[in-house]
Amino acid sequence: MTTVNQMRAIHGDKVYKARPNWHAGLPLIPVFVFLALLFFFPVIQLLTLSVQTKGELSGVHYMRLFESDVYIRSLLITLKVSFYTTLICVIAAYPLAYMLATASGQTRNSLILWVLMPFWTSFLVRTFAWLVLLGRNGPINKWLQGLGLLENPLEFFNMVGTMIGMVHALMPLAVMTMLSVMETIDANLPKAAATLGARGGQAFWRIYFPLSLPGLAAGGLLVFITALGFFITPTILGGGRIMMIAQLIIEQVEQLLNWGFAGAIALLLLLTALVIFYLYDRLLGMSTLSGSGSADRSAAGGGGGMIGRGGAYVGGIFINVIGWICDRFGELVEVVRPIRPDRPRKTMSRTIMWITGITMLVFLSAPSFFVIPVSFTEGGFLEWPPEGFGTRWYDLVFDSPTWRAAGIRSFSVGVISALLAMAISVPAAFVLTRHKLKGRTIYMSLLLSPLIIPRILIAVALFYSYAYVDKFLRIGLIGSSLGLVLGHAMLAVPYVVVTVMAVLKNYDYRLDQAAWSLGANKARTLWHITFPLIRAGLLAAFLFAFVTSFDELTIALFVSGGLATTLPKQMWDDALLKVSPGLAAASTLILIFVTSMIFLAEFLRRKASKS
Amino acid sequence: MRIKSAIDRRAILKGAGIGAAAIAFPTVLVPRKTRAAVQLTVRDPGGPYEKAFTEGLYKPFNEKYKGQCEVVGVAGKHEPTSQIKAMVDTKTYTWDAALISQAAHDLLVADKYLDVLELKGTAYDEIKPEYKTPTFAGNDIYAAVIGYRTDKVKKPPKSWADLWNVKDFPGRRSLRKYPFDTIEEALMADGVPKDKVYPCDFDRAFKSLDKIKKDVALWWDQGAQSSQMIKTNEVDIIAGYNARLQAAIDEGAPVALEWNQNIAGVEGWVILKGTPRADWCRKFIALAMEAKSQAGWAPYLAYGPSNTNAFKFISPERAKVSGSFPEHASKALLIDNTFWGKEKDKAIDMFNAWMLKG
Numbered sequence: 001m002t003t004v005n006q007m008r009a010i011h012g013d014k015v016y017k018a019r020p021n022w023h024a025g026l027p028l029i030p031v032f033v034f035l036a037l038l039f040f041f042p043v044i045q046l047l048t049l050s051v052q053t054k055g056e057l058s059g060v061h062y063m064r065l066f067e068s069d070v071y072i073r074s075l076l077i078t079l080k081v082s083f084y085t086t087l088i089c090v091i092a093a094y095p096l097a098y099m100l101a102t103a104s105g106q107t108r109n110s111l112i113l114w115v116l117m118p119f120w121t122s123f124l125v126r127t128f129a130w131l132v133l134l135g136r137n138g139p140i141n142k143w144l145q146g147l148g149l150l151e152n153p154l155e156f157f158n159m160v161g162t163m164i165g166m167v168h169a170l171m172p173l174a175v176m177t178m179l180s181v182m183e184t185i186d187a188n189l190p191k192a193a194a195t196l197g198a199r200g201g202q203a204f205w206r207i208y209f210p211l212s213l214p215g216l217a218a219g220g221l222l223v224f225i226t227a228l229g230f231f232i233t234p235t236i237l238g239g240g241r242i243m244m245i246a247q248l249i250i251e252q253v254e255q256l257l258n259w260g261f262a263g264a265i266a267l268l269l270l271l272t273a274l275v276i277f278y279l280y281d282r283l284l285g286m287s288t289l290s291g292s293g294s295a296d297r298s299a300a301g302g303g304g305g306m307i308g309r310g311g312a313y314v315g316g317i318f319i320n321v322i323g324w325i326c327d328r329f330g331e332l333v334e335v336v337r338p339i340r341p342d343r344p345r346k347t348m349s350r351t352i353m354w355i356t357g358i359t360m361l362v363f364l365s366a367p368s369f370f371v372i373p374v375s376f377t378e379g380g381f382l383e384w385p386p387e388g389f390g391t392r393w394y395d396l397v398f399d400s401p402t403w404r405a406a407g408i409r410s411f412s413v414g415v416i417s418a419l420l421a422m423a424i425s426v427p428a429a430f431v432l433t434r435h436k437l438k439g440r441t442i443y444m445s446l447l448l449s450p451l452i453i454p455r456i457l458i459a460v461a462l463f464y465s466y467a468y469v470d471k472f473l474r475i476g477l478i479g480s481s482l483g484l485v486l487g488h489a490m491l492a493v494p495y496v497v498v499t500v501m502a503v504l505k506n507y508d509y510r511l512d513q514a515a516w517s518l519g520a521n522k523a524r525t526l527w528h529i530t531f532p533l534i535r536a537g538l539l540a541a542f543l544f545a546f547v548t549s550f551d552e553l554t555i556a557l558f559v560s561g562g563l564a565t566t567l568p569k570q571m572w573d574d575a576l577l578k579v580s581p582g583l584a585a586a587s588t589l590i591l592i593f594v595t596s597m598i599f600l601a602e603f604l605r606r607k608a609s610k611s
Numbered sequence: 612m613r614i615k616s617a618i619d620r621r622a623i624l625k626g627a628g629i630g631a632a633a634i635a636f637p638t639v640l641v642p643r644k645t646r647a648a649v650q651l652t653v654r655d656p657g658g659p660y661e662k663a664f665t666e667g668l669y670k671p672f673n674e675k676y677k678g679q680c681e682v683v684g685v686a687g688k689h690e691p692t693s694q695i696k697a698m699v700d701t702k703t704y705t706w707d708a709a710l711i712s713q714a715a716h717d718l719l720v721a722d723k724y725l726d727v728l729e730l731k732g733t734a735y736d737e738i739k740p741e742y743k744t745p746t747f748a749g750n751d752i753y754a755a756v757i758g759y760r761t762d763k764v765k766k767p768p769k770s771w772a773d774l775w776n777v778k779d780f781p782g783r784r785s786l787r788k789y790p791f792d793t794i795e796e797a798l799m800a801d802g803v804p805k806d807k808v809y810p811c812d813f814d815r816a817f818k819s820l821d822k823i824k825k826d827v828a829l830w831w832d833q834g835a836q837s838s839q840m841i842k843t844n845e846v847d848i849i850a851g852y853n854a855r856l857q858a859a860i861d862e863g864a865p866v867a868l869e870w871n872q873n874i875a876g877v878e879g880w881v882i883l884k885g886t887p888r889a890d891w892c893r894k895f896i897a898l899a900m901e902a903k904s905q906a907g908w909a910p911y912l913a914y915g916p917s918n919t920n921a922f923k924f925i926s927p928e929r930a931k932v933s934g935s936f937p938e939h940a941s942k943a944l945l946i947d948n949t950f951w952g953k954e955k956d957k958a959i960d961m962f963n964a965w966m967l968k969g
Binding site for chain 1: 687694697830831854863
């Protein structure tokens, strides 16, 4: 760990961090005003129902939480599922992100398209794709049986299926966050370590890995919090036995119209999540995410407290041990296969990394490659193998004006809400990383909370606020795309803040200062120096914000009342009796459209940079 | 050359941008145009209902009242109770009337969110009394039935007791992960006669469920999941809704339905309290109650018409898949919503606790 600390000392975050003055926090105002209007105020109003029964103050709803063990048990299941999902996502995503970060430009860009594939398949189609793929008569079981590896089909619909579905849905989030941080790491640093005598293992674990930690932390945080709110994937792929707390909340809201109790459960979930966030911050350090990390603190010898310092110490030993093991292993390999100048130098770790990386890519794109052939079926169900070949389902999607309108609306709402979320959240991310504001953990918790409160409650709360605003200002937020844009931008705030904070963590502020000293003003510096350097992070943040809106169903249903149809809503309606291959056709079209847009952008960019 | 290519790029970008904006602009920003003096918005469950109701209800209504009122169907969420409550609370009538289950109706009417129908003297009178209340006009009957794969199940199950009998009726099973229907099924499987199911004896029901718990391969939650699982033969025997299982049969899956002891529920029209277009809602619901209208949508939807006179206009093959077909209706247990209204809270807690238990 010393290496990093010494580097930090040279980097000297502290030197560049001005003492907090009154106007340092100003850029936080837009995002907090926005969240106050669209989230805190509406949701708190709804949550006050949880301390009332029949209009009077009472704790009945909270007592009920502990009367039976259902809610606590379900909370524990939710935490367990989210924790394992996060663990697997982070471990599996890291080699993939590393592989992408170290691949050459061209290769990387085409591989990233594969990582993003799950994003373009609606969660409904994706989940049903897994339902078929993992089924008793599904291709995976059939192949394994065909190879003679299995006698009886494997039963996937339990914790295993749940994990597959959830990791698949959330891994792109982890990969993209890690990748955007890794892209800011100077490739010369591990080389410098090597010239100073570090072997591959030491150079990686003591130099590269600590520098990539902000991405790991941010990715893990986003995956964990997003996972807390999942319920459709676990219910369908868990065979019904995995009961997530979000589902209990939905039951209370929809089936029982008991918003007070739903609020109580939601508050239980929120508080638990915040406690975990606090411990995480203390132990691992948002270290890693915002300003001074536990590593810094222990080096400086002050602050951080026992837990933080202890964590950093243990972490340091852990990393040294892993580095040592890797190097001894490397030496062992060299004994078997000595390095000779006449054959190309291949390292084991690179091979392992590529194998893991490619496996992960295959895993991520598997449902998409299932959905494409299935969309050409002549049958009426998602099935493997598809029955016959025809474009019946494409005709259906193409001929329907509702599908077209829904597609256009989803794309425009997605882009506009993502831009809005970026505009208000990026300045906040800058402030939170650059300045030592008092109560930063509290600001962070508040910014993350839109991800933790279940969407159904946000949707109900938003409806009341919109209706109120409409009455007084006659804007027409309900049933309009504007209402949708605002709601979706609010949901995207946490993703943007966390992702941008992660890339800024490694940012060398001396570059900004160099620009200033050469006469550039702040705006020019931002535009010509800072933004280009953190481009990957900004792009990832934009992408997350876009996808949040693009795949969002609940708020779209509530706010639009069914008048302004978006793609997820259209898909959901269509899947009332069965999930038809029409949804697969729509997903394939989206996949093709988005991929070609990315290609076009890339092509134009390259053409521009050449000329 | 360089300058030219730069212009090209800009032109392309600009062109693409303007094009996209031109396509997006009207649909995004301009609200839907209304042709008639009044636009009535009614909520239906979407999907197959959309086509069925357009043919059977919306088109006839719009022709009858051309120029005066136009009805538009919009698809809403599965149980839109929260949405209706929010709309009435804030007097924001995105919808004027809605098709909802009787259970949802009971939840809403208790809190005075629905308007009285006052439809005496219309086709509403032809509807069986058990399918309607003063605030609820039954439109269609759905039923929880036993579905099984004819290619896998040699001896067809004839009752819930058979579904519970794993030894004599082997096969992978699936039940609904929800107390409604499942509790009734468990009681009937344990030998409770149809007319003694309500009020449900929960202890007995859960004891009965205990017997089958380990043999339930999958618990389904989303309706679409039940159709998918029987179609791909993920399970051999399933307790599910007739129309969802019919969707698999219509696609050629070797599946048969057993209607004995089917558990029937009603979906019907309600008017949101306080909507300024309540009178038009009444005219619309009156039309929806007519046998001719119901026969109009029946070919597209396997749920049964509440007005049994509609069977006069429906082909016999199609009539047989309807929940309200007299032969099925005579075997049915009609869900007692008054009972569930009182016990729902408790039942859901107990059921979830039972699911989580080992």
